[in-house]
Amino acid sequence: MTPVLQVEGLVKQYGGRPVLRGIDLAVAEHEVVALIGASGSGKSTLLRCIDLLEEIDDGRILLDGVDVSDPRAATRRRRNRPGGAVAAQKSMAIVFQAFNLFPHMTALENVALAPRVVHGLAAGAADERALELLSRVGLADLADAHPDRLSGGQQQRVAIARALAVQPRLLLLDEITSALDPELVGEVLAIVRDVARSGATILMATHEMGFAKQVADRVCFLDGGVLLEEGPPEQVLGEPREERTRQFLARIIAAGRLG
Amino acid sequence: MIKDVPLSPLAAERAAFRRSRARRSTAVAFVSTLVFAVALWWAVTSAPGWPRVQATFFDPARAWESLPAVLEGLWLNIRVLVVAELGVLVVGLVVAVLRTLRGPVFFPVRALATAYVDLFRGIPVLIALYLIGYGVPALRLQGVPNDVVVLGTCALILTYSAYVAEVFRAGIESVHPSQRAAARSLGLSHGQALRLVILPQAVRNVLPPLLNDFVALQKDVGLISVLGAVDAIRAAQIEQARSFNFTPYVVAALLFVLLSVPTGRIADAVAARGNRRRSGR
Incomplete structure (x- = not known):
C-alpha cells in the first residue's frame, strides 16, 4: 500500500x-x-x-504517492486540483509549538474557520463540527472565549481541535508541549x-x-x-x-x- | 483594598499616608495651574497692543454676527470630511494591500503603489489642491467634474490615502508571520488569509494612529477654501472682508477645535482599550 x-x-x-x-x-x-x-x-x-x-x-x-513539492503543483491552474499544493495543504494539518491561534476569533471561530471557508461547509454545519471537536478536547464550555482568556494548555487543545476540523489525512505536531508549563503538558x-x-x-x-x-x-x-x-x-x-x-x-x- | 479582610494597623497607617500625599499633590497641581494661567493672562493683556488685538480678533458682537455664515460653511466641511474619510479608508487599504503583494508578477503594481505613496506624501497639501482643483478642469476632459468641492475632496483623499496606506501597511507587517503560516496550513488561500486573518488584526493594531490621521484630516478639510469653496474658513474670510474684523476666523477656529475634540477622545479611548487588552485584563 x-x-x-x-x-x-x-x-x-x-x-x-x-x-x-x-x-x-x-x-x-x-x-x-x-x-x-x-x-x-x-x-x-x-x-x-x-x-x-x-x-x-x-x-x-x-x-x-503524488509529488506535491513539484513547483508545477503550486501553479494557479493546478494548486487546487488533486495533487496540487493547496489541495495537499487542505489534506494536512499542523499544530504549532506556539499554538498560533487567531487572536481575534473565539475558540469556536478558530476551529470552524477552515471547514467553512476552505471545505465549503455551511456556517451552521461548521459550527456544529467545531463544537463537537471542542467537546472532544474538553473545551465545549469555553467555545466563546478568545484565546487570550485561555491557558496555554487550553489554547493548544483548541489548536488541536482546529487541526482535526479539516479531517486531515496527515496530522503534523511540532513540539506541541514545549511552550507549556509542566503541569499543563499532561x-x-x-x-x-x-x-x-x-x-x-x-x-x-x-x-x-x-x-x-x-x-x-x-x-x-x-x-x-x-x-x-x-x-x-x-x-x-x-x-x-x-x-x-x-x-x-x-x-x-x-x-x-x-x- | 480587599473586602472582608480588616486592615492591619500598619496598612491603615500607610493608606492614610498615601491619601495625605495624594491630597498634597492635587493641591500643588491646582495652585501651579492657577499661577501659570494668571501669569499668561497678565502677560497677554498687559501687552501694549492688547486693546487693538482684542477689538480685531475677539469682538463678541462680530462673533455672534458671523456665526450663522461660518456654521453654514462648517456644514460643507463636515460633508466633505465624511466623504473624504470613507474614501481615504478604501484607497489607503487598497494601496497598502497592493504594496504587500509578493512575487515578480506584481512588481508593476507594487512599484506603482510605492510611487504613489512617495509622491503624495511629499507634495504639500496646498499644492496638491491647486494641481487637482485648477489643473484637472483645465484639461477640459469630458465627464470629469469641475466642481471645486468635488476636486478638493479628491485632492484630500489622494493626499491622506498615502499616509493611511503606510499606517495600514505597518499594521499588516505587525501581524506575526506565524499567523499567515497557520492560515496557509489550514488551506486558506492568500486572499482568504489576508481578509480573514491578517487584516482584522492589522486594523485593530493601528486604530490609534489611524484616528490620529483623521483628526489631522478634520482640520485640513478647511483647506478646500483656497479653491473658492464656501466652507467655514471661506465664510469667515467673506465676513472679515465685509467688516475688516478678524473675529470670524477665531469663530471658525473654535468650531474646528470643537469638531476635533470628540475624535481625539475616541482615539484616546481606543488606545486605552488596546492597552488593557494587551495587558490581559
Missing part, C-alpha cells in the same frame, strides 16, 4: 546553511511516527517543509493519545520521550539534518545503535525527561 507520506532526499538550506541534508522518511496510514533530536537538528524545519510552508531545495515530498498529551488511538496518521516532533515510547509506532532520531536512526521506540530509546543517539538520550535522562 502507498504510504500517506513519503519524503525522498529532502534538502533544505537557510542562506546556504544546510538544515536538512537528505532526509528519507515514509509514514504509513494509521502510523504514529515520533521525530526526536536536539534543538536545531531540523525537526521543525522538516515538518514545515512537509506542510509546504517552506520551499525545499532538493528531493521530493509525496502525499498518497492534558495536551492525553488528547494526542486519544487521537492516535482513533487511527489518525501522525508525524510528531517531540521532546517527551516517555510519551513517544507509549504512543509512537516508530521513532526517528534526527541529528544535524540527517535521519541517523529509526526503529521501534523500545529499540531506539532503549538500545540505540548509534553513539550520537546514546549521547542525546543520556542528556535527556540527565534533564529528567525520560518518563
Whole structure:
C-alpha cells in the first residue's frame, strides 16, 4: 500500500546553511511516527517543509504517492486540483509549538474557520463540527472565549481541535508541549493519545520521550539534518545503535525527561 | 483594598499616608495651574497692543454676527470630511494591500503603489489642491467634474490615502508571520488569509494612529477654501472682508477645535482599550 507520506532526499538550506541534508522518511496510514533530536537538528524545519510552508531545495515530498513539492503543483491552474499544493495543504494539518491561534476569533471561530471557508461547509454545519471537536478536547464550555482568556494548555487543545476540523489525512505536531508549563503538558498529551488511538496518521516532533515510547509506532532520531536512526521506540530509546543517539538520550535522562 | 479582610494597623497607617500625599499633590497641581494661567493672562493683556488685538480678533458682537455664515460653511466641511474619510479608508487599504503583494508578477503594481505613496506624501497639501482643483478642469476632459468641492475632496483623499496606506501597511507587517503560516496550513488561500486573518488584526493594531490621521484630516478639510469653496474658513474670510474684523476666523477656529475634540477622545479611548487588552485584563 502507498504510504500517506513519503519524503525522498529532502534538502533544505537557510542562506546556504544546510538544515536538512537528505532526509528519507515514509509514514504509513494509521502510523504514529515520533521525530526526536536536539534543538536545531531540523525537526521543525522538516515538518514545515512537509506542510509546504517552506520551499525545499532538493528531493521530493509525496502525499498518497503524488509529488506535491513539484513547483508545477503550486501553479494557479493546478494548486487546487488533486495533487496540487493547496489541495495537499487542505489534506494536512499542523499544530504549532506556539499554538498560533487567531487572536481575534473565539475558540469556536478558530476551529470552524477552515471547514467553512476552505471545505465549503455551511456556517451552521461548521459550527456544529467545531463544537463537537471542542467537546472532544474538553473545551465545549469555553467555545466563546478568545484565546487570550485561555491557558496555554487550553489554547493548544483548541489548536488541536482546529487541526482535526479539516479531517486531515496527515496530522503534523511540532513540539506541541514545549511552550507549556509542566503541569499543563499532561492534558495536551492525553488528547494526542486519544487521537492516535482513533487511527489518525501522525508525524510528531517531540521532546517527551516517555510519551513517544507509549504512543509512537516508530521513532526517528534526527541529528544535524540527517535521519541517523529509526526503529521501534523500545529499540531506539532503549538500545540505540548509534553513539550520537546514546549521547542525546543520556542528556535527556540527565534533564529528567525520560518518563 | 480587599473586602472582608480588616486592615492591619500598619496598612491603615500607610493608606492614610498615601491619601495625605495624594491630597498634597492635587493641591500643588491646582495652585501651579492657577499661577501659570494668571501669569499668561497678565502677560497677554498687559501687552501694549492688547486693546487693538482684542477689538480685531475677539469682538463678541462680530462673533455672534458671523456665526450663522461660518456654521453654514462648517456644514460643507463636515460633508466633505465624511466623504473624504470613507474614501481615504478604501484607497489607503487598497494601496497598502497592493504594496504587500509578493512575487515578480506584481512588481508593476507594487512599484506603482510605492510611487504613489512617495509622491503624495511629499507634495504639500496646498499644492496638491491647486494641481487637482485648477489643473484637472483645465484639461477640459469630458465627464470629469469641475466642481471645486468635488476636486478638493479628491485632492484630500489622494493626499491622506498615502499616509493611511503606510499606517495600514505597518499594521499588516505587525501581524506575526506565524499567523499567515497557520492560515496557509489550514488551506486558506492568500486572499482568504489576508481578509480573514491578517487584516482584522492589522486594523485593530493601528486604530490609534489611524484616528490620529483623521483628526489631522478634520482640520485640513478647511483647506478646500483656497479653491473658492464656501466652507467655514471661506465664510469667515467673506465676513472679515465685509467688516475688516478678524473675529470670524477665531469663530471658525473654535468650531474646528470643537469638531476635533470628540475624535481625539475616541482615539484616546481606543488606545486605552488596546492597552488593557494587551495587558490581559
